[in-house]
Amino acid sequence: MIDSLRPVTRAVTYTRWLHLVMATVLATVFAFVLPGLGRLETPASAWLLVAPLPLLAVLAVLPGVRLSEGTQAQLLLFPRRRDEEKPDVVPAPSASWEDRRRTALWLVLRYELGVVTACLSVHVPTLVVRLLRSADGDRPLRVPVTGTLFGPQWWYAPLAPAVLALFAAFVVAAGALLARAARALLGPSAAARLAALEERTERLLEHNRIARELHDSVGHALTVAVVQAGAARAAGSPEFTRQALAAIEETGRHALEDLERVLRVLREDAQPLAERPSLTDAERLLAAARGSGARVTAEVTGALETVPGPVSREGYRIVQEALTNVVRHAGPVDVFVRIAVGAAALELDVRNPLDVRNPLDAPDRPAAGAGGGSGSGSGLRGIRERAALLGGHAETGVHEGAWRVRVLLPLDDLG
Template sequence: MILGAALSVPPLVAGAVSAPPRWPLPGRIAGFTLALVVVIAVMGGPRAARRGCVTLANRWLGTELPAPAAASPRSRWADRVRTAAWLVPHAAVGVAATAVTGALVFAAVMFPSVWLSGGDRVAVLWGHVTVTAGVAGAWCPVVTALCLLLAAYVTVVAAAGLRLLAPVLLDHRPAERAAAAEERARLLAGRNRLAQELHDSIGHTLTASTIQAAVASELLERDPVAARRALTTIEETSRAAMDDLDHVLGALREQQAPTAPARTLADLGALVESVRQAGASLEATTEGSLDRIPATVSREAYRIVQEGLTNALRHGAKAGITLRVTARDGLLELELVNLVGGAARFRRGGRSRHGLDGIADRVRLLNGEVSAGPADDTGGGRARWRLVARLPLGPER
């Protein structure tokens, strides 16, 4: 209420200056009203004014208004008008409540002071009240209590009125609510994408590290150099996974992430080498110009290959893995084939559905096609698993 009263000072001063006594009454009324409207409009114009009004209403009136959303130029003018309209009742109610509660508190102090000082006549509004000393004036403490209760009641009623009015003038309009909903949807989609990236990166690292640790254990006494090389690879891949984890957790906390890894097909060589160092036999071939692939497609393609290789290491044989990456005719094709095992039978759900679902989601978002399942041809009694993803590259760059 005191802030509302303070807000009324600039427009009232401007109105008083704009209505000099020498003007005729209609001119003074017009000048006062015009100055009042202009100053209130200026006060409600800045975007910070609306944010401040929303913050004050939430903190001191107990409302739950959302923060102002980014708006178009047309919406910005509507917000300015609504903010200025809010300042009018805030200032008016603030002046009235402050004046009434101030008078009541003054009366609550004055009556017992006069009574304890020996009594006197006290001016009340347009009349006078005689306060008698001694027992005859013992009603003064009762008046004090009533004045304080009435002051509290006035404050509560004024706050309740503003609390009802705040959502009407400070809440989001339908267009703002739609924009806020879209922003929340984009945020959730981004977080889901980060979670998928974390699954791909950490899953690949843990699978490769587990295999390399087993290799290091077997070679520790027979070939210490190879064992040391495997342990070094574990350290490097784990550090890269920690970078990914740090980045994703920082983004999920809505803070500035210390690192921002964005691996693309340009990093495919390092990924292939890490799989080979895990003891797998991997033959990788590339066709076409991979550096001309759009950045978004290149990032998602890297994650698809990473998840496919992780599944190959986790569920297949470490021998006979082939990877082919082809970019031509506006299409990027990723083909990964690996041996499953002698006379192996494919069972529904035998593969990690979570990883395959993640690959399918990435391909679907890029309007591509994906297929995964047993290869049609088998050789030497050994079944093979084949993953193929085709991603459109869009216009030539």
């Protein structure tokens, strides 16, 4: 019983009822302009449901009408309460003919349902009073609108609350129907929802790319700094310590530059990253690896400056991640780096030997340079993702007694 009365006690029921009866303002104007339409007991009053429709169609063309209707719907159909879900109606002017068509449907539905609700709101209380008076034997029952007369009957008394209950149920149902129609007709269209979803997806992808930038740049710098500091402490040589500190300073400076660039992008609402390092800056990666104790042999063929910007920048990050893995997991070993610019593809090849005497290469430990025994570390996953986004592919794993990271990136489609 209490649950059945709950809709009647909710404030939203009455705000929606108010939103419905407000539609009769237009009907009232037509009743004054066209005499005879305001007399509800005559058949001519039915024209009140038809006469305003052409005007509603004209109003739907105006962009501001949709904004006004959306604002009213948001305030009255979806009042802001903590226990209510947020509405799907976002007030905005019409931006297309599809919006205007949906606005026209909304105006017609709101008007027709509002006129019926207003009519019942006026005549139901009158009918209830007449039922009670007729049940008391005071006078015969005269039905509103039709004017039909019925003799006094005692059972009119229990009929009065039933009429009120039916009217309350109608108001609740009409309000719910109008709210549902508002979501469909005043909310974003299917195309707009798809565009918003695509925009959100692009934003998430951009955030993921920024996170990967921070992982590659700052992770590389911290790895080099930790390895350099440990090597300097173990060496006990002032000259080696000086070189290690210089390498840490240089790597840290570049990491701070990358961090500042990424933070600037975040402050500017995720605009595309600019001035990112590319393969033409690969020498600083090789120098940082050498400063960490690794014996790096580099082979560069082709003109790096001719590599398209996206490929060159992602290629830099791939080499950086591969060298970071070597320094982190293999330590001061021989490393071979090959960067080859071909006519159709860019090849990146980073190898370091596997040494069974190295604890890192024991059967129960990750392979040297791998970042994970199965090659599932976040660094290797990032390399594969970068390659896949550019239409290339990456190979990571043991090859001819060495740990190898080999990436092929196409150039013919991006040149």
